[in-house]
Amino acid sequence: MTDLDPLKFKDWQIAEQAERSMKRIDRLADDWGVLRDELLPYGHYLGKVDYAAVDDRLADQTNGKYIDVTAITPTPLGEGKSTTTMGLVQGLAKRRKNVSGAIRQPSGGPTFNIKGSAAGGGRSQCIPLTPFSLGLTGDIDAVTNAHNLAMVALTARLQHEANNSNEFLAKRGVQRLNIDPHNVQMRWAMDFCAQSLRDIVIGLGGKSDGLMMSSGFAITVSSEIMAILSIFTSLSDLRERMGRIVVAYNRQGNPVTTKDLEVDGAMTAWLVRATNPNLLQTIEGQPVLVHAGPFANIAVGQSSIVADRLGLKLSDYHVTESGFGADIGFEKFWNIKCRISRLKPDCAVIVATVRALKMHGGGPKVTPGKSLDSVYTESNPELVERGLVNLLAHIATVKKAGINPVVCINHFHTDSAEEINLIRRAAESAGARAAVSRHWLSGGDGALELADAVVSACEETNKFELLYETNLPLKARIEKIARDVYGAEGVSYTPDALAKANAIEADATKHDFATCMVKTHLSLSHDPALKGRPDGWTLPIRDILVYNGAGFIVPVAGDIKLMPGTSSDPAFRRIDVDVDTGKVTGLF
């Protein structure tokens, strides 16, 4: 609990005060109905939950209500989705609902490079904050290790095949794979922003120092293994996916997998503990599951399926978050995560701010680190009104999924009543519920209107359905997402992308792969400069990637940066440890 005013105190100060009275992990688990043997504590205030044991025990129990928090097209400052997720959990608890939340684990890259946690803000946060920001129970490290072990297997195999005879290899039970060193798909993993490792040459030195070849590192959260951690449904499913990852091609052009390298079992061994979701709490004491942290472009950008399944078994209301706007985050929640999990959401919350709507209405550019133009801090209903088209597009997307949208007007103290009313009326006219929420300022007490709207939306019957069935060919799927969700007039392909699309359509083994779009989140279109609800545009597909282990086809209509860079003024400069207490400072 906290009594600090977010207008006067920083997020970490509020978190720190709340942590002084937070529940111990055994009480938190007990209050939530997790049995002693199902809780794997990690210290006093953090733990993992054995999701499979809970699944077994509560196999016959009906699921709780399933709520996804998404947003309108955000400004580069974000719309406060994690904050709203925490606030909604706290608000539902104030209404005496048995509720839990689920969010992603943050990457070490941004934490040490750019100021700011991903645990929410103000009086709506997930605690304890330090382990949350500093690797939690080691899941990301487990992904890094599993990933790099595959690369060790690949590069060692290349070397030993180059140096030794067939007889030598056969004596060790090894058959030549004839991997083409110029056609290696996988890179190494490290969970930092290490731009100097983006493009490297490895294997210099002698015959026992590997084979010389170009290579590179990507940030761990972009690893296919992290993508798999977010969508696996059981250990046997994970095990199978772990063997299907394509690391390279052989000299005949056929894929070489982790299974071919006989490393898939050992990779899975690194991940066994990481399959269990981490249990933390809101600053008002409700359970929050933090599990998996996949990229939002080449993966779903959301916490894991097993975390949501666990929340739905144990709670009457489970609130999960999908990254970015509804065009990206909700679309993947809807057509990838829910398709794989077979879970049916009851409602989606669309977070909107006056600030973002003004930007969509034609307000000046919003740039992180620069002070906001005054149109964003003074009442300007006209700009808001012009920007409402963006909100309406996202409402339409949620309605297409057959579930009930709730627009959360994430209140900022400079918002005027007239601006708020405009948004409310527009949302209601479009068939959505709307609620003004002050959870950042007031915690659960500030989220009562939102909580009530969500409860009411969940009561209403819904007809959830997927946007497309897997018998729809790839190009038709892309077209459907582009038109129905983004509002494009059509799709164009580079010759290379078209050839790939046709090859994938001809390959029956890939027909049930998920279609995971890469597109900027800063516009409904592919062009981040186009705000509002752009029309008259075509979605350009530049490339199509295939992740065989995750089972993802990734059409690329935007930039993919798999290894961000550390800036000239990185956050690590201000991070330190109080040597008397062991407390980490500066993680905010």
Place this chain on the structure above:
Amino acid sequence: MTDLDPLKFKDWQIAEQAERSMKRIDRLADDWGVLRDELLPYGHYLGKVDYAAVDDRLADQTNGKYIDVTAITPTPLGEGKSTTTMGLVQGLAKRRKNVSGAIRQPSGGPTFNIKGSAAGGGRSQCIPLTPFSLGLTGDIDAVTNAHNLAMVALTARLQHEANNSNEFLAKRGVQRLNIDPHNVQMRWAMDFCAQSLRDIVIGLGGKSDGLMMSSGFAITVSSEIMAILSIFTSLSDLRERMGRIVVAYNRQGNPVTTKDLEVDGAMTAWLVRATNPNLLQTIEGQPVLVHAGPFANIAVGQSSIVADRLGLKLSDYHVTESGFGADIGFEKFWNIKCRISRLKPDCAVIVATVRALKMHGGGPKVTPGKSLDSVYTESNPELVERGLVNLLAHIATVKKAGINPVVCINHFHTDSAEEINLIRRAAESAGARAAVSRHWLSGGDGALELADAVVSACEETNKFELLYETNLPLKARIEKIARDVYGAEGVSYTPDALAKANAIEADATKHDFATCMVKTHLSLSHDPALKGRPDGWTLPIRDILVYNGAGFIVPVAGDIKLMPGTSSDPAFRRIDVDVDTGKVTGLF
């Protein structure tokens, strides 16, 4: 507990049986006198102990008896030191002593490359085995992260200084360090045998992809940060050392440290949790601390000082292990670990096998993976007698430290009574106690003679003293270790090493640095082929390294491989997960 016969069952089968009845971590801690708030559980059977809290609570308590387990010069198959450490703990417990043990955490490199755990063997093992072999509570990952964060800071700084003006940097509070990219000392870290990353070129691509330079990876356990984790005495000591690490030199030839890069605080943040020792148990239920896993050449090769301090506060007998033979492991325990910790050992156990003594007596070469020559499996007292000189040298070393040696004849079923008696008589004539121990075969019950000898040795007064004081200049120290411990006739230097030695002698800031020798463990000399007790040889110093954070001067008289290679038949091929139970298989 186990009732399986080690002659019929494998180590992992015995461990698995024992794990079915092992103590839960809260009971293990409670039985040992660790308070609830001092235990940080990691699941049900593993935890960390808050060493600083125990230190504070028991500040006035006298320490228990401090026993180091070392060995004669081993064969490449090892002498069973970890097994003896576990066996002795179990044996002392059978004598109703309050006892604990401490061993190193194994590296992921060997685990996934070469078959075999480092948890002991037979009926003397540390459990649970799977987390022991698979990263425990994440300490090695924390070292990897802290280490690589320093490299991220270094390489990002090189890039930003190259690309930007002084004004640009000054605006961010950054002063130019003018780091020389051709004089970078530090490499990246990964805890696998990744030979293809030994020598690499990084920073290819454009201006925002780092600066092109040569670089490489070393295995994490060889990191200076791992060395520091094994010898730090408090969080403030660790924090200070973390800022002193030299990462590179500037264009004027002056050192650039982690503190200069402003990354030392953030590095420490990664390590806070890793400072607490991990608590496991023997298969007979005694507490075993597993903490830090530094290399045995460029570091001390032993578990941490804080783990031993904790064991000595909570137990009447605390058994720790020092890697390799007494010339390497015990010498570093004596003159580095005990000098820094100010702890005084009461006794050292020297593990000897008939097999190794035969090798020292002139028996044929012992090669891992090849079957042993019959002289090693049939009685041959003559060979044993000729090899006893090696044992006598190690006894003399321990006696030089002023403490009481106990020779543990680690019994193998092919040993003859005549061979055993020869060893016993020789040890006793040299002023050591001797005991035959069958802990591998029979657990604690097999180690009663050893336990009794150790108790008796600990009762005797001892006059522990360091081999040299820090006012002794470096070259004289090296000479003293070479003559008094290794039995060399003198020391020679390459011109380069001599120049470095002279420079270090002239630098008063380094006079209290530890002298950490690099030499083969397969001979008392620098030449692994020379068995027994070589004489008439000179120790050749090829190079001298300085680790400023660890505070180590490292004279190099042997090979240093900082990144081992993965073999053509690596262990990961046989590691897998039982998807029904989550059990990891093949880790043995």
